[in-house]
Structures are given as C-alpha cells and as structure tokens.
Amino acid sequence: MIRNTDSRGIGIVHYLTKCGVKVLIGDVQPPTQPIDGPVYQKTDAGSWDDLLALFKKAQQLFGRIDIVVPNAGFGDRGSYNFKQDANGDPIKPEFDCLRVTLIGQMYTVKLALHYMRYQTPQGGVIVSTVSRSGYDCQAIAEYAVAKHGMVGLMRGLRNHTPTWNVRLNSIAPHITDTAATRSVEWLIPKLKEVGIPVSTVEETARAAAFLAANEAYNGCTISIMGSEYRELESGVERHKRDIMGNDPRFNPNPEQQAVLETIFPPASKW
Structure with a gap:
C-alpha cells in the first residue's frame, strides 16, 4: 500500500512493483501515466473515512497488509506570512499542510x-x-512542524510496535528531482551548479524498499542526500547524553521503571 502519486511516491510504486509487491495507491488524483499492476483508489489523505476505506480495499484485494508507505503531503502555504484583512487584522491560517502532511500520516x-x-x-x-x-x-x-511531528510519532511508537511484529521506519529525502521541483524551471540545474546534492526518485525509492525489506531496522531513518545514504537515529542516540545530560530515564533502575510505566504504559497494556 502506498499513498501519494507525486513523482517521489510514484518512484516508490515503480520500485516496489518491480520487486513483486502488490500495490494499492490512494490519492486525490490517479497517476498521470498508467502503471501495470498497482490499483488506484481516490483518497483524500487528510480524511479518516477515505483512509479507512483505502485500508479496507487493500484487505479485500490482497487478504493482508504487509507494507504501508505514508507519503502524502505538500509544502508550507505561507501560514506565517504577514497577511492582513481589510481591517488590518491578521488572517487566520488554514494549516492545510498540517492536516495532510501530519494528521493524515498519523491517521495512516x-x-x-x-x-x-x-x-x-x-x-x-x-x-x-x-x-x-x-x-x-x-x-x-x-x-517543518509536520515533519518533526512524524519523527516524534516514530520515536514514540518504535519501542512498542515490535510487540505486534510491526516495524516503523522513515526516509528523509533532501531535495529530490520531481515534477514539483521541475515546475520551477531553473531550480534543479541551479542547485547542481552550486553544489547542492539532488536525489533521483529511484534513489529515494531504494531507501524505502530497503527499510521495508530489512528486518534488522526498526525506529530508523535513512537520509537520502544525492546518492548518499545515512542512518540518522543511531547518531542521535549516540549523542543524547551530551545533549540532554545524565537523565536517569535513559537507563532506569527497576523501581524507576515501575513508576515510569504507570505514566507511560508499555504496549502489552494497550
């Protein structure tokens, strides 16, 4: 299963399909070019009802759901620009980016x-x-709020999901050569000219497929910068004590653990 039919999402669809994965795509628009194999269902990525229908469709088609790639989202719409109404009052922001890019992915x-x-x-x-x-x-x-939220969701769930034999990972692409970035005609050539790495959709898709297939990875993020891959969460863990100090919650004794579990119950009690 996968969502979002932009270039990056379609790159993942193509890659997984080549690997023999049966794919259901959910997005508001179908792929611009037909793809052999994957099935499409119209889906508003910010709608719980649409997403529930998408999962029910996947179960009906395939009998089970093994891989989910929440990829839907769009960029900042200028919510913090200094826009004013006719009275000079600030205009209430819509926060559509959060609705789809964070809440929609959390639903998924x-x-x-x-x-x-x-x-x-x-x-x-x-x-x-x-x-x-x-x-x-x-x-x-x-x-940035939406994407930090998804990192927080992974960190908050990754110690619990193995209880159900579920792994939760992330990919962190840098700038990718997609239809969206190509819509600004000069952007990709200029980035390359000044030495800023740009990834291809296949390089991004390869990271997603690797995390889907490799059972050793849970709670990990692979950064894709050009053709360079780097796992990020292990670096964060190595430096956590340097950043946060000697927090006893990093290595609690049995008494501390018992108290903490009354506040943060383990997955076995969910």
Missing part, C-alpha cells in the same frame, strides 16, 4: 497498526516520509 499509521496487529500472522512494516525538514529546517515553518 494508526490504521496500519490496527490491521497489522489483528491480521494472521501479525506483523508488517511502515515506512514514512519525514524529509530532511524533520531533522533540520531553517524555513517553511508549518512543513
């Missing part, structure tokens, strides 16, 4: 966990798109 992960937990045998893998903006972003504030 929730549904994936449900179906993967209750199917027989249990299990599956979720590979979310968190983008470079989920780790470092100097602009596009609303988009």
